[in-house]
Amino acid sequence: MRVTFLGTGSAMPTGERFQTGIVVEDDGRRLLVDCGSGVLHRLQQSGVGYENVLTVLLTHRHLDHVADLLPLLKARWLAGEEHLEVVGPSGTKAFLDGLLSVHDYLDGRIDLRVREVGAREFSVAGFDVEGFETRHSMPCLAYRFGDEFTFSGDSEAFSGLANFADGCAVFAHDCSFPDEVDVSNHPTPGQLGEALSGADIGRVYLTHLYPHTDGNHEAMLNSVGQHYDGDVRFAEDLLSVEL
Numbered sequence: 001m002r003v004t005f006l007g008t009g010s011a012m013p014t015g016e017r018f019q020t021g022i023v024v025e026d027d028g029r030r031l032l033v034d035c036g037s038g039v040l041h042r043l044q045q046s047g048v049g050y051e052n053v054l055t056v057l058l059t060h061r062h063l064d065h066v067a068d069l070l071p072l073l074k075a076r077w078l079a080g081e082e083h084l085e086v087v088g089p090s091g092t093k094a095f096l097d098g099l100l101s102v103h104d105y106l107d108g109r110i111d112l113r114v115r116e117v118g119a120r121e122f123s124v125a126g127f128d129v130e131g132f133e134t135r136h137s138m139p140c141l142a143y144r145f146g147d148e149f150t151f152s153g154d155s156e157a158f159s160g161l162a163n164f165a166d167g168c169a170v171f172a173h174d175c176s177f178p179d180e181v182d183v184s185n186h187p188t189p190g191q192l193g194e195a196l197s198g199a200d201i202g203r204v205y206l207t208h209l210y211p212h213t214d215g216n217h218e219a220m221l222n223s224v225g226q227h228y229d230g231d232v233r234f235a236e237d238l239l240s241v242e243l
Contacts, residue, residue, distance in 0.1 A: 001024065001025070001026040001145070001148045001149060001242075001243040002023075002024075002025045002026070002240055002241065002242050002243070003022060003023070003024055003025075003149050003170060003172075003240070003241045003243065004022065004023040004025070004046055004048065004238070004239070004240040004241075005021075005022055005172070005205070005207065005235045005236065005237060005238065005239045005240075006018070006021035006022060006023060006032075006038075006039050006042035006043060006046060006237065006238070007019045007020050007021040007034075007036050007037075007038055007039050007042055007237060008020075008207045008208070008209055008234075008235040008236060008237050008239075009036075009038075009064075009208070009209060009210075009237075010064060010176055010208050010209060010210045010211075011062070011063065011064040011210075012210055012211055013037065013038060013064075014211055014214070016236075016237065017209060017236075017237055018036065018037060018038025018039060018041070018042055018237055019036025019037045019038055019039065019064040019065070019067060019068075020034040020036040020039075020059075020064060020065050020207070020208060021033070021034050021035055021036055021038075021039030021042060021043075021068075022034065022151060022172065023043075023046065023048050023053075024127065024145060024149060025048075026127070029125055029126035029127060030048070030052060030053065030054070030055075030125065031055050031056075031057055031124060031125040031127055032053045032055065032056045032057070033056075033057045033058075033059065033143065033151055034056075034057075034058060034059055034065040034066070034153075035056050035058070035065070035066055035067070035068045035069045035072055036063075036064045036065050036066065036067050036068060037063075037064065037067040037068055038068065039068045039072075040068045040071050040072055040075060042237060042238065043072075045238060046238055046240075050072055050075045050076060050079070051076065051079050051081055053072065053076075053084075054083055054084065054085060054125065055084075055085040055086075055087065055124060055125040056069065056072070056084070056085070056086050056087070057087045057088065057124055057125075057129070057143065058086065058087070058088030058089070058092060059088070059089075059134075059140050059141055059142070059143070059151070059153030059154065060088070060089060060136065060138055060139060060140035060141070060153060060154060061088070061089075061091065061092070061095050061138065062138065062154065065154075066095075069086070069096075069099070070099055070100075070103055070106060072084070073106060073109070073110065073112065074106055074109075076110060077106070077109040077110050081110065082110055082111055083110060083111045083112075083113070084110055084111070084112050084113070085112075085113045085114075085115065085124075085125075086112070086113070086114050086115075087114075087115045087116075087117055087124050088116065088117070088141075089116065089117065089118065089131075089139050089140070089141050090116050090118065090139065091116075091139070092114055092115075092116050093114045093116060096112070096114050100112075117131055117141070118131055118141070119131045119132055119133045119141065127145055128145075128146065129143050129144065129145055130143070130144045130164075131143055132144065132160075132161065132164045134152060134153050134154065134155030134156075134161060135155050135156040135158060135161075135185070136153070136154045136155050136156070136185050137184075137185045140153045140154050140155060141153055142155065142161060142164060142165075144164060144165065144168065147167055147168055147169065148168065148169050148170065148243045149168065149169065149170050149171075149172070149243060150164065150165035150168045150170070150171045150172070151171075151172045152165075152171070152172065152173040152174050153174070154174050154185065154186065154208060155173075155174055155185075155186075155187070156184065156185060156186065156187050156191070157173070157174075157187035157191040157192040157194070157195035157196075158195050159195050161173075161195065162195045162196050162199045162201075163199070165199065165201055166199050166200055166201065167200055167201075168201055168202065169201075169202040169203070169243050170201075170202060170203050170204075170205065170241060170243060171201045171203070171204045171205070172204075172205045172207050172235060173187075173192060173204060173205070173206060173207070174186055174187060174207065174208040175187055175188070175189055175192055175206035175207070175208065175209065175213075175220065175224075176188075176208050176209065176210050176212075176213070177210055177212050177213065178212060178213055178216040178219065178220055178223075179219075179220075179223050181212055186208070188223075189206070189220040189221070189223040189224045190223045190224070190226070190227070192206075192224055192228075193223060193224035193225065193226055193227035193228040194227045194228075196224070196227070196228040196230065197227045197228050199228070199230070201230055202230075202231065203230070203231040203232075203233065203241075204224075204228075204230060204231065204232045204233070205232075205233055205234070205235040205241075206220070206224075206232065206233070206234050206235060207234075207235040209234070209235075217234055221234075
């Protein structure tokens with residue numbers, strides 16, 4: 001399996017970090033997880049290409065995770081592609097219906113299939129995936145791909161989510177702010193380290209990074225390390241990890 005981080009930023013993107021998007025590939029299967037602003041461009045820069053993305057799996061519907069969803073649909077239509085599947089938590093269909101009611105010229109341009117999933121096991125784009133409800137300001141799902149990869153989506157750090165990823169080779173976790181920022185719905189590194197304490201995870205990548213984290217990477221890693229002694233690194237846009 002190969003995991004490519006297309007966007008590791010947040011609702012306040014920087015020139016180096018676009019908004020959230022991850023490509024999961026394995027044995028000819030390909031899945032885009034989230035589609036925030038800039039992800040469409042990162043698809044081209046990564047060599048994956050929007051023409052090759054037939055399925056998008058959404059963690060939730062906040063703008064920084066869905067902003068490039070209709071641009072992806074339009075690009076595929078203009079390229080002559082005929083299908084797109086969007087899978088996500090409850091409310092995804094109503095959300096897409098609303099977008100297409102505003103941008104009605106895109107409605108019916110391609111065969112758009114929408115499916116809703118929950119905190120359970122399901123199949124998508126040939127992958128067996130398990131969903132887990134996170135702690136965020138709107139309903140959001142974390143996703144686990146067997147023993148290889150887990151993505152937290154947006155969430156506070158808590159032991160239940162760490163347990164969900166236990167035994168995984170790679171866990172990409174929201175770590176939006178340094179410790180000195182008082183925040184809810186997202187974790188600081190100290191909170192994340194406490195939640196991960198005792199978990200058996202091959203490697204943790206910190207992602208969904210606000211500009212506040214710039215210049216604070218070493219301190220953030222040290223903060224996580226006060227509670228968790230595993231391999232923790234910062235994700236970067238266009239980083240590919242082979243599992």
